[in-house]
Amino acid sequence: EAQVTQNPRYLITVTGKKLTVTCSQNMNHEYMSWYRQDPGLGLRQIYYSMNVEATDKGDVPEGYKVSRKEKRNFPLILESPSPNQTSLYFCASSRTGKISPLHFGNGTRLTVT
Amino acid sequence: KNEVEQSPQNLTAQEGEFITINCSYSVGISALHWLQQHPGGGIVSLFMLSSGKKKHGRLIATINIQEKHSSLHITASHPRDSAVYICAVGGTSYGKLTFGQGTILTVHP
Numbered sequence: 062e063a064q065v066t067q068n069p070r071y072l073i074t075v076t077g078k079k080l081t082v083t084c085s086q087n088m089n090h091e092y093m094s095w096y097r098q099d100p101g102l103g104l105r106q107i108y109y110s111m112n113v114e115a116t117d118k119g120d121v122p123e124g125y126k127v128s129r130k131e132k133r134n135f136p137l138i139l140e141s142p143s144p145n146q147t148s149l150y151f152c153a154s155s156r157t158g159k160i161s162p163l164h165f166g167n168g169t170r171l172t173v174t
Numbered sequence: 175k176n177e178v179e180q181s182p183q184n185l186t187a188q189e190g191e192f193i194t195i196n197c198s199y200s201v202g203i204s205a206l207h208w209l210q211q212h213p214g215g216g217i218v219s220l221f222m223l224s225s226g227k228k229k230h231g232r233l234i235a236t237i238n239i240q241e242k243h244s245s246l247h248i249t250a251s252h253p254r255d256s257a258v259y260i261c262a263v264g265g266t267s268y269g270k271l272t273f274g275q276g277t278i279l280t281v282h283p
Contacts (some may be wrong), residue, residue, distance in 0.1 A: 094271065104260065104273040111269050119270060151217060158269040159225050160205045163262075165217040 063088045067152050067166035074142055076173055082137045082169050084152030091163035093135035094119070095127065097148040098168075104151070109136055111158045142173045176200050176207045179246040180261050180274035187281050197261030200242065204268060207259040208246050211276075219259070220246070233255050251281045 065086045074080055084093065094109035095117075106119030110129040124146055126138040135154075139146060150169045155161035178199045187193055197206070208220040221235040223244065228235050232251075237244040248255055259272050261274040 092269065094269070094273075098274075103275045104262070106271050106273075109271075110208045110242060117269060120272070153217075158264075160222065160264070161207075162222045163219045165209075165219070167216045 063164070065152055065164050065166040067169050071082070071170050073172045073174065074120060076171060077141050079174065080171075081137050081144060082139075082152075082171070084135045084137065084166055085133050086135075086154040086164070087133065088154065088164065089168075090156050090161075090164070091132070091153040091158070093129065093154045094158075094162070095135070095137045096153065098119065098151065098152045099148050100127065101130050103167065107137070107150075109158065115123070134172055142171075144173050147171060148174050178261060178263055180259075182277060182279050184274065184278045185280070187251050187279070189252060189281055189283050191251050191281075193251050193255075193279065193281075195246045195259050195261075195279070197246070197274055198242060199243045199244075199261075199263045199272075201263065201272075202266045203239075203263045203264055204244075205264045206237055206244050207262040207264070207271075208244075208260060211258045211260060213257070213267050220259075227240050239246040248279075253281045253283050 070135045091112045096106040103123045104114045108127040154165040205224045210218045223237040232249045234247040258276045260276045
């Protein structure tokens with residue numbers, strides 16, 4: 062089954078403790094991207110990747126890192142999480158980053174205390 | 175002013191009504207996406223448009239590139255259509271995506 066898999070679904074952590082949210086797709090998509098969703102602010106793009114070893118900042122990249130060492134995986138790294146990073150995170154992929162439908166993961170709800 | 179504006183923000187309808195959600199944008203785009211998000215659920219892509227009109231079941235999406243405007247129509251609405259509908263535009267700088275604030279649709283039986 063074609064899918065984008067995010068893990069974990071829920072995560073509660075403390076300020077400053079490094080964490081990684083994983084994202085994997087099995088559709089051989091070139092494009093992958095991370096978003097956060099906050100009440101009143103909607104969805105905002107954090108980082109995106111047009112292909113392996115090609116990543117770019119979205120609108121809200123501060124406090125986040127990504128890597129794209131292989132096509133199927135695009136992990137989101139929070140080196141030193143802070144409470145303002147408490148949010149609902151979505152990963153998405155598409156065949157290309159140009160004109161292709163998006164496929165979203167199920168989301169990761171992160172709470173930083 | 176946001177780059178992507180949706181209207182209305184909230185919409186309540188009776189089952190069977192015809193529904194229209196609007197999306198206006200201020201930048202050049204490569205494509206426009208309509209997304210659906212059910213309460214507590216994930217996000218599903220409904221349409222991706224770069225021109226013209228697309229139809230899938232009871233859903234129709236149109237885009238007018240010159241006017242920088244898109245509409246999502248739902249014919250014969252049903253309570254299961256209750257969800258948040260989100261417009262997103264892909265800019266001419268490929269890869270970047272900007273989202274509207276979303277429209278909360280509630281359809282009553």
